[in-house]
Amino acid sequence: MMGIRAQQKEKTRRALVDAAFNQLNAERSFSSLSLREVAREAKIAPTSFYRHFKDMNELGLTMVDEGGLTLRQMMRKGRQRAEAGGSVIRISVDTFMEVLESNPNVFRILLHERSGTSAPFRAAVAREIEHFISELAHYTEATAKRSPELARAQAEALVTLVFNAGAAALDMKRVDRKVLADRLVIQLRMVAKGSEVLQQKMDNK
Amino acid sequence: MMGIRAQQKEKTRRALVDAAFNQLNAERSFSSLSLREVAREAKIAPTSFYRHFKDMNELGLTMVDEGGLTLRQMMRKGRQRAEAGGSVIRISVDTFMEVLESNPNVFRILLHERSGTSAPFRAAVAREIEHFISELAHYTEATAKRSPELARAQAEALVTLVFNAGAAALDMKRVDRKVLADRLVIQLRMVAKGSEVLQQKMDNK
DNA sequence: TAAATTAGCGTACAGATGTACGCTCAAAGT
């Protein structure tokens, strides 16, 4: 059990993480946040920040980790829904858009820092997305009988398209997001179909 | 003809733009540059910056415009090469990678600010990339007999995959870039093939 | 030739930033 002291500390730590997440929006990226701003939002003195994180970088990596968690929860949710039958692609896109909508700032940090300026950040995000890709590749290899190379390329393309659409969707109105999602589904079908054809060509040689 | 005075002014202006481009690298994005840093690099006093640009934002938009120019030159080059025959996809990817390698910082600002925090920047980059997409869609619609909607979705997917690979390639060694380019070609073929199949299905109804 | 324009500079200032240091005082450990 956690002592009173540890509980309070955890609470403040969360306040810091939440404060950082809350300051993110279309016009504000993590790297533009200052330590003092975050501390201010979390209602602690700037210098108290150091009781919890070595620096802003460490806070950021914590946030990316939480993003990874969200991604994995999303995968589980998608898989569950897919079991009930229906178009896997459609279900996945809908699930993605739902999760995106209810955790915009989690995706903001993932999508932005993916091509950000901090190498550790990029690596951390890449690692999380890699999970996604390799799981998808494995799944495709097994169920759709693709060669490992093709499965990998296909998975990568799918994930690229999905995340890219996600970044675009973040600051859209619901209506536009719907259009985007529909087009995304078509694009994913292109990749899936095309991959199938390429695989057939290889098999016939 | 340009007077001595106007010439010198233009020279300094270029020095500022070049200074900004030169400060960009994997660890340094445009938005992290300060007016003073740029002025320092260009060897002028900070306050002289204002003789050329209203603020850093205006400098940045100028840089994005130059990026658009590079993109259009690239398209022209790709088209010329493609006329000589061969795989359009392969030729396009190779051209892209070449241009990327010789103008890394131009692509840095385009690729980074595409998902950056400044709305005007995002709009400017989006406009440049939109050229790309619509030209490609038009081309595909004409030569491969696609419906406008499918051509558009296909072009968007292709461009997304290419630019995404470009962002990843920026900070890779030559060898890794080769692997990436080969995989990109496969992915683009998937999209092209898949689009073809989808179009056929539509036509047969 | 005289007057007007202007690119570039130096000084100056208010505001923000990260963080070092030492204090307090409630909780945990003994």
Next chain:
DNA sequence: ACTTTGAGCGTACATCTGTACGCTAATTTA
């Protein structure tokens, strides 16, 4: 009951930022 620990605070400082203001000197215009 005592000592130790440590989360949070306030003060302080050096550094950086954007930019206002006024000057100079060379070019352009009249």
